[in-house]
Amino acid sequence: MSTKGPQVTVTVQRGGPEGPGRKQQFQVPAYGSQTVLDVVSWIQQNADPTLTYRFACRVGMCGSCAMMVNGVPRWTCRTHVSKVLQDGAMELAPLRSLPVIKDLAADMDPFFDKWVSAEALHHPTASRDDPIAPIDPDAPERVTASAGIECINCAVCYAACDTVANNPDYLGPAALQRAWTLYNDSRDGAHGAILDAVTGTGGCQSCHSMGSCTAYCPNGLDPLSAIAGLKRAATRRFFGKGKG
Amino acid sequence: MSEFHLYMAQRLSALVMAPFVLVHIGVMIYAIQGGLSAAEILGRTQGSVFWFLFYGMFVVAVSIHAAIGLRTILSEWAGLRGSALNITALAIGAILFAMGAQAVYAVTATGAA
Ligand code: HEM
Ligand code: SF4
Ligand code: SF4
Ligand code: FES
Numbered sequence: 001m002s003t004k005g006p007q008v009t010v011t012v013q014r015g016g017p018e019g020p021g022r023k024q025q026f027q028v029p030a031y032g033s034q035t036v037l038d039v040v041s042w043i044q045q046n047a048d049p050t051l052t053y054r055f056a057c058r059v060g061m062c063g064s065c066a067m068m069v070n071g072v073p074r075w076t077c078r079t080h081v082s083k084v085l086q087d088g089a090m091e092l093a094p095l096r097s098l099p100v101i102k103d104l105a106a107d108m109d110p111f112f113d114k115w116v117s118a119e120a121l122h123h124p125t126a127s128r129d130d131p132i133a134p135i136d137p138d139a140p141e142r143v144t145a146s147a148g149i150e151c152i153n154c155a156v157c158y159a160a161c162d163t164v165a166n167n168p169d170y171l172g173p174a175a176l177q178r179a180w181t182l183y184n185d186s187r188d189g190a191h192g193a194i195l196d197a198v199t200g201t202g203g204c205q206s207c208h209s210m211g212s213c214t215a216y217c218p219n220g221l222d223p224l225s226a227i228a229g230l231k232r233a234a235t236r237r238f239f240g241k242g243k244g
Numbered sequence: 245m246s247e248f249h250l251y252m253a254q255r256l257s258a259l260v261m262a263p264f265v266l267v268h269i270g271v272m273i274y275a276i277q278g279g280l281s282a283a284e285i286l287g288r289t290q291g292s293v294f295w296f297l298f299y300g301m302f303v304v305a306v307s308i309h310a311a312i313g314l315r316t317i318l319s320e321w322a323g324l325r326g327s328a329l330n331i332t333a334l335a336i337g338a339i340l341f342a343m344g345a346q347a348v349y350a351v352t353a354t355g356a357a
Contacts, residue, residue: 166320205251238252
């Protein structure tokens with residue numbers, strides 16, 4: 001293991017489902033344009049092959065590599081080390097508010113279960129035998145729906161949200177944002193069921209509009225505004241107006 | 245009552261309180277100019293149906309609003325759930341209402357002057 005040249009001091013939170021274990025320190029050689037994921041891979045390949053983490057695409061598409069970096073949730077494959085170093089060091093931990101499978105790999109099951117609970121699934125109105133429905137990309141509802149479709153399910157917003165951390169029932173920003181997208185999608189056939197789901201226990205009314213989701217989403221999405229849209233739609237329905 | 249209905253009740257009670265707060269502060273600033281004694285205040289409020297309804301509705305709205313708000317905080321910060329949470333919130337609402345109602349009664353309903 002080379003100790004020449006500039007180094008980065010990396011502290012890694014090890015552990016498993018039973019809870020956080022020890023914190024381990026590594027000296028990792030620093031390179032130009034190095035990402036946090038590069039650092040984790042270097043440790044696993046050169047220092048400790050038992051370190052568990054997860055990634056797939058390495059280009060910000062798949063949403064599998066998110067971790068806490070110096071206490072902040074980030075997509076590690078597209079986060080440059082130079083941007084996050086604090087006094088030449090950084091601390092890595094699994095995503096907040098999710099169970100841990102091992103070390104840096106969080107268990108995403110609760111996150112995706114909540115997508116299902118939020119009815120954040122497509123409810124088809126046509127089959128493959130029907131003609132393809134024309135969609136006007138500039139229609140206002142479509143523009144609202146399109147605002148949220150680039151979500152990569154990375155759970156960065158989920159880990160950033162204090163309401164998720166304090167309210168185990170809360171569906172969370174990503175699931176609610178997808179529900180809002182589908183609510184505005186003319187091809188979705190269950191707008192009422194979506195509103196029912198997002199006004200149930202832990203629904204959109206639990207959000208305190210603090211906006212950490214929007215501040216930390218690596219794709220620049222805005223779950224805060226999507227949830228505000230759900231609150232408005234649910235309020236309109238409460239007064240007997242609007243759809244759903 | 246579902247969480248969403250509590251949410252609506254909290255927003256609606258906030259909507260009721262907002263003008264009350266403004267009128268309350270506005271009238272206070274106007275009324276105390278040139279000094280004002282307790283006897284003078286009571287002279288204007290006691291027996292007044294208007295101030296009885298004004299502060300009576302204010303007290304009802306605050307009791308609802310604050311009980312729901314503190315219910316949320318107790319759940320998120322103290323981890324209270326289920327009936328422990330609901331009974332505590334109801335008790336807070338009842339105490340606020342009792343205290344407020346006593347004050348409204350004393351200031352507006354007694355000894356019409
Ligand atoms: C005109 C006056 C008031 C207005 C417009 C107002 C408005 C609001 C709103 C919109 C919320 C929701 C915040 C959220 O869910 O994120 C809230 C929460 C809350 N309010 Fe008020 N409020 C007022 C007065 C009061 C008073 C007098 C109390 C008395 C104790 C109070 C106690 C609370 C509490 C404890 C919460 C819970 C915080 C939370 O759920 O995040 N509020 N208020
Ligand atoms: S705005 Fe709502 S969803 Fe986003 S971080 Fe705040 S509480 Fe969570
Ligand atoms: S909204 Fe943003 S932060 Fe949240 S899961 Fe989707 S891409 Fe990730
Ligand atoms: S590895 Fe796919 S988003 Fe980071």
